[in-house]
Amino acid sequence: MVRQIFAFLTFVSLSLATLAVADEAVVLGLSKDRVSITTNFDGSEILIFGAIKREDPIPSGDPLQVIVTVAGPSTPITVRRKEKRLGIWVNTDAVEVDQAPSFYAVHSSGPLNEVLKNVEDLRHKISVPRAIRSVGAPSHIADSMSFTEALIRIRKGSEIYQLNENSVVVEEQTLFRTSVRLPAALTEGDYRTRIFLTRGGTVVGQYETTIDVEKVGLERWLYELSRQQPLIYGLMSLAIAIAAGWGASAAFRLLRLS
């Protein structure tokens, strides 16, 4: 009972907090809200820009900071670690990560640990390690943290996870802009885009939208066919293979005759 009252009070105070900060709202623009994956798709650059709408004058005190995050669809993955057994390196321990985004970029107007308090990061899951949800490793693995770190290290290396500090330009505490680079190896889905306004490390406003990433044209058609008519797709692949093999053989015969 006490716990319920406490939870209720927390809820009320949180609601009050959001009400209190709602006087600074985000008006957002995207250079495009839809990314089409065509056959010659080679990554994409999205310009995210916006303005802060407010009724009152700019509050004094800590300057306004902006954090932009873009997250691809999440999937469960397994991180494995190799160990030397009987002289050869084999996968031994494995940790399942429940939800890891297929793409995640954090852009901020200053160093992330200065523009965002740890407790706010925990609440809104903004930084890269917080965006990954891991419920827990098997009990025999003591250092499960190192698996999540490895995941972030590997994906940062291939620019699937990005942390770009100081990449959001904020002008006059009113206008902001940044550009997010989407890599060529992109999966389909809704890319959740969030904008956070912070003052003194506390989130004072946020806005959320989605960028739609999807295959179009031939890519779309082949993908659909492979999922919905796998047998026809498989036979088509074989037919193309046989035709190409025969074509090359015939072409070379002609070349030799001439």
Place this chain on the structure above:
Amino acid sequence: MQIYLPIAEVSVNAFLLLGLGGIVGVLSGMFGVGGGFLMTPLLFFIGIPPAVAVATEANQIVASSFSGVLAHLKRKTVDLKMGTVLLIGGLAGAALGVVIFNYLKAQGQVDLLVKLCYVVFLGIIGSLMFVESLRAIRNTKSGKPPPRKKHNWIHGLPFKMRFRVSGLYISVIPPLIVGVCVGILAAIMGVGGGFIMVPAMIYLLGMPTKVVVGTSLFQIIFVTGFTTLLHATTNFTVDIVLAVLLLVGGVIGAQIGTRIGVKLKAEQLRILLAIMVLVVCGKLALDLLLMPSELYSIGATEGH
């Protein structure tokens, strides 16, 4: 020129794929191996997801083998009768292999098993062929006649059949067993099995090297065609765009390879294949023995 692959969901350079296809195609035509044991690791290396690489590779092998077989058929260096017998064994073996593969997958560590399989088989076959071809070349140089084919226990088995193109009169049991074994290994290792089939035909069945290549390609077409359909309908991992790029390079390469192969002597052909097999084996063995630069790897979680 970058191309986005619809199933693999990665973007790769089209010319790189054409080139890879071409090189592997030349080897395929020369030696009668599908080239899967070379191409699959190469595809992993350029960032294609393993499941897509294995399945698409099977489709590409169909094309280069078909192209190669047509060239061999014109030269009448395909033993269709022997090929059919091997194929019957091969399909049975492949079905059995898939069952074994799924069982091992449930036990975990299937990656390690596949790699160990590669190292052991490539190592044994490569060294045997290398030593034997060296001896053959030395014998020809010193003017000694090649040793006559020995009559061994294989010739005592029942159900004898005449294989006119190969010039053999042997029991159908050894080819059937060879077919089954190669089929099992092919399914587990995700390749056509040519690099095992070719030496098995030469050394176990005593077929002439020139006939071996075409016959091996002939049966590889069917085994890999079967595998492609299986992958396309169960795992949805055949990437047709990737396959087309690889096979355009591959079929052209196979035609060139077949012509090079005809010009080379049988011993030279065998020693080259032996060296190639040993190199791949060495590379895989090093991967297992040396400490990897990244101890962790990311994999998709299997559905429960």
